[in-house]
Amino acid sequence: MPDYLPHTEDELAQMLAFLGLSSLDELFAAVPEALRLGRGLALADGSPEPDVLARMEALGDANRARADRLVCFAGGGAYDHEVPPVVRALAGRSEFVTSYTPYQPEVAQGVLQAIFEFQTMVARLAGLPVANASLYDGASALVEGVNLGVAASGRHTVWLSSGVAPHWRAVLKTFAAGTGHVVVDAALHRGLTVWPEVPADGEAPGVLVVGYPNYLGCLEDLAAARQICDATGALLVVAADPVAAALLRSPGECGADVVVGEGQPLGTALSFGGPYLGLFAVAERHVRRLPGRLVGETVDIEGTRAYVTTLRAREQDIRREKATSNVCTNQTLMAVYAAVQLGWLGTSGLREVALRCARGTRFCRESMLALSGIEPLTADTPTLREFAVRTPIPGRVAIERLADEGYLGGLALADLIGEDGDPSVAPGDAVHGLLVAVTERRTRSEVEGFVRTLDKVVR
Template identity: 65%
Template sequence: MGHYVPHTDDELARMLAFIGLTSLDELFDAVPQAMRLAGGLDLAPGLSEFETLDEMERLAGRNNACGPDLVCFAGAGAYDHEVPAAVKRLAFRSEFVTAYTPYQPEVAQGVLQTLFEYQTLIARLSGVEVANASLYDGASACVEAVNLAVAATGSQRVLLSQGVHPTWREVVRTFAQGTGHEIVEVPLANGVSDWSHGASDHSESAGAVVVQYPNHLGCIEDLAQARAVADRMGALLVVAFDPVAMGVLKTPGAYGADVVVGEGQPFGTPLSFGGPYLGLFACRMEHVRRLPGRLVGETVDTVGRRAYVTTLRTREQDIRREKASSNVCTNQTLIAVVCAIQLGWLGTGGLRELALRCARATRYTRESLLAIDGVQPAADAPVLREFAVRTPVPAETIVERMADEGFLAGVPLAEEYGGGLLVAATERRTKDEIDRYAGAFEKVIR
């Protein structure tokens, strides 16, 4: 059994005597006897640390993890990027890992200043003025953006592009059961949002227009057009962006986005079977009082030294209670810390280089696959770091067969996209890997 309870038998006896009890059992006298658990928890007895790790390694060994034996060409919102040693070492420091939410700023300047730097970096990448201190993941950030837009406009009608990640859309619909928002899906045409679809409906007002940039198929959406659609309907423009793409694309803010959300996993967080990831959330300053979650601001201490503190606290659930527009409390601070450190490591030049390398690997992979007889592009719209192809055999079959060849081939697309395979190549992928991937691909579709 793990020994994380420090009390000796002698101390237990002394402490019980101090409070006038004779047994540990008496500590729970307030719990009615009838409901007390007889015979203890139905769980195995505790293990040593080493046996516990053995079991965790056994479970880990049953997975096909990405690495040299399973070269990753899957993306779809979870990307296989390099994580440098500096980020790993710093992010595992106890002071970051084992701190609580910075409620006492005088002893939390480390986390607070890091979050202030993180907010600055995310605001710059988004192209809008202010970012919060993180949300759970891309999907939850998308939900909160919709809620902000509805509150700001008074319209519960939400136009949601089908180019937004399918699980994010599902999460938006799940939470709309509580808020009662009306979710209207906008289909894709040739890989990008078709705003003309049911155009007469779009002349009505709406609270939010939500578009992903680049979108789920990897295609670069026309944000100027999305902005115009939002303007016509009196809606806020919510852009779900890929932060890595900001190394080479115009920012959503440059197109007039009101709220910018995204998934921060690509900056320093391993694939992690999908979590913990990082919900990026940024918006124009005019909406700052509706910003969900925590916000760090700069101020001074009693003698005028620069200091940081969570601010505009009156927005938050613990103060507004039932009048709150968001219930977020615990967020993903440690992952935001990782993101800030990784962005610092990349720097201005490294971020551009990262995006260029992803784009080069993606173009080379796409051209290699399209050279295979029977493989067709799913869309002609320009792509950046991910693309979709149609294949003569089902995508699920390709993924299964490619695993035997040492590749995670991609992510099969849902029926709503007409099927196909979504493929991503990051800065980690080399020409040699891509050539071998394309060779295996050709083999498995025969």
């Protein structure tokens, strides 16, 4: 019977005797007899580790969409970036992996300082002074950003650009059922947001949310969004990409009150979608509404520099039903991965990654649009890592055929927004749309092979 339990038979007997019990069953005397299971759990018998590992390997082999087997052009919020051995080795250290929330700062300086460094780098990327220790994922960061915006503006109408990642928009709407926010979709025209007119009567928005770049890869006009915020008193929440941020004016500089983002591109493997991490940064004036954990620098009683979780009075274990967020744990380990990855990349490396993404994306997009039958889905704006095209065959069919030829050829738009489309893309385009991402890991010959193959499979 394999397990990880240390008790010997003698020790079990000794411990039971110490408690005055004669069997392990008696430990559960408080559980009413009628409720007890009265049988074993209907699960397979335990298996030794090597057998379990072999089975898991076999299940892994049953996944064809592996970035180590298919050349990956899929994105949509999850990208195949370089994660070097040094990042895996450091962030994977068991001291980071097997600790918990730093409740005892005296013995948790390692995690606390790593988070402090993470917060510093996220704040610099966002162009805002304060970043938290992370949230669950991009979608949860968006939800918390909107909650903050509604609380700060005092108005619960949210203008949501349809250029924000479709799954994030869906998550925001799920949680709005509890908070009562009124979400108004702002449609895209040729890939760029068309904001509604501010109503003369009726409620002005409390929050505007816009993607930068948006999920179709287009660069939105943040100044236009900021103008609406200035006119109405709404907060501007920018869903920003942390890699593109290396080339773009920061959202903070463009007037964002809150910057949210998906941190997966910073050192986290594709991981079938999780665990990832939500990035969250705010302007100084909103710091008391910040959700999640925040680490601050201080000193110990001898004056030695030390780090500690701070502004704890915001958190739900103290505020309970008056808390504005229920987030307790976050994704600290992924934040450590991001801190190490950003440390490895440094100033020049992050810029180089973003630049290579932009070069590869332009090369791929121009090569694809040179094919007959492949049309752009958006206006001809620059795209930095991702772009959308229309193919002669349904996107889903293209993905299946490309997989047979060795490529994960992007994402079918229909898989993200449904075949009927949504305010971001027209119905016919949804069925035939393909969202293609090109990271710094894609070589020229891979892109050329991919484009040749696409040309073949869409005929």
